[in-house]
Amino acid sequence: MKVHSLHRWNVDYHGAVAIQNRLRSQIIFKNCVKKLEFIAGADVSYNRKQPVLFGVVTVLRLPDFEEVDCAETVLETNFPYIPGLLTFREAPVLLEAFKKIRVRPDVILFDGQGVAHPRRMGLAAHLGLLLDTPSIGCAKTRFIGEYESVKNKQGAYSDLTDAGEIIGAVLRTRES
Template sequence: MDPTLQHAWNVAPAEARAIQERLRVRVETVDRFDGPIRTLAGVDVGFEDGGTVTRAAVVVLDSTTLQPLERVLARRATQFPYVPGLLSFREIPAVLDALAQLRMTPDLLLCDGQGIAHPRRLGIAAHLGVLLDRPSVGVAKSRLIGTHADVPDRRGAWVPLHDGEERIGAVLRTRLGVKPIYVSSGHRVALETAVEQVMRAVTRYRLPETTRQADSLASAPAHARRRGHHRRG
């Protein structure tokens, strides 16, 4: 998988924010798929060697059986500093390296991070989806922005996540008695479809299998530092 749109990555934070503002107008939050959703790709990122090496993992699953079909891993030197709201600039270059190794093109990308539930409506899932012009969804463990009501303690229950009057995502309870997760459209996927596809990938764990399996690959060496200590941007 190669991007259809490119831009510089090693830029100053102010320019990175300007790039986000330019790209956000390209985001589509309605369903536009090329056909049936037969394959799902989980995308996750970890870091090694004190954050100096970015480690990106992609795992492609059959959307019905959730059996893994392909697993790829890429490492590259980390170029961009940790800046809240700009994590895609730190992480996507390695993700693109991993995606370029895939033999198949997944029908839907489920990214560990935000879609449009982001201050500039361009979290990693939206950013990646726009660059590739592929359907994508953000699946985050924590909230970056927005407010919401309490989520009923029922599998599959969700409430809207709002930033002011704008609905930017869903707060989804994947299992009874566990913390909800934060789902948002990335690109070419409506919110209701995003929630549906995430739930299709949930088994007996809080996180969908896409996230679980990509996370396992991204953090495989014991010394790999997970980015989960920070809010996802």
């Protein structure tokens, strides 16, 4: 899969924030998906003892969720964990994995924020630009925003808002 190079990765805190601020105007907030045949999921795990990241991308065919492609990569990182700048730590390993896949997904799901981010440039939003593919952030925790209580029913949800803008949804995936 082709990766667009919109900036360099070896930057400090201020450089990373400047990149996010510059790129955020390029985010497209409408449904651009013309067909939905292939969906990808991407995630990163860490080695707790060394500065090593493991990135994986899996592409599934809908509607049966058959795996049609998968790629993994291992890279060292020198960017520290900084809330709001996770992209600069995790994106390089994921982009290397995306370069290896042969089946182009129609949509990508990322384990991380999308536009529910202080600068509207979480991992999913940022990599969606670099991969020129519609992307969705599926984070396990709320980084910013407010929402109404979600009913204890699988599939229930509430809009996630920030300064009156809908930036995501809080979804209950199972009953507790």
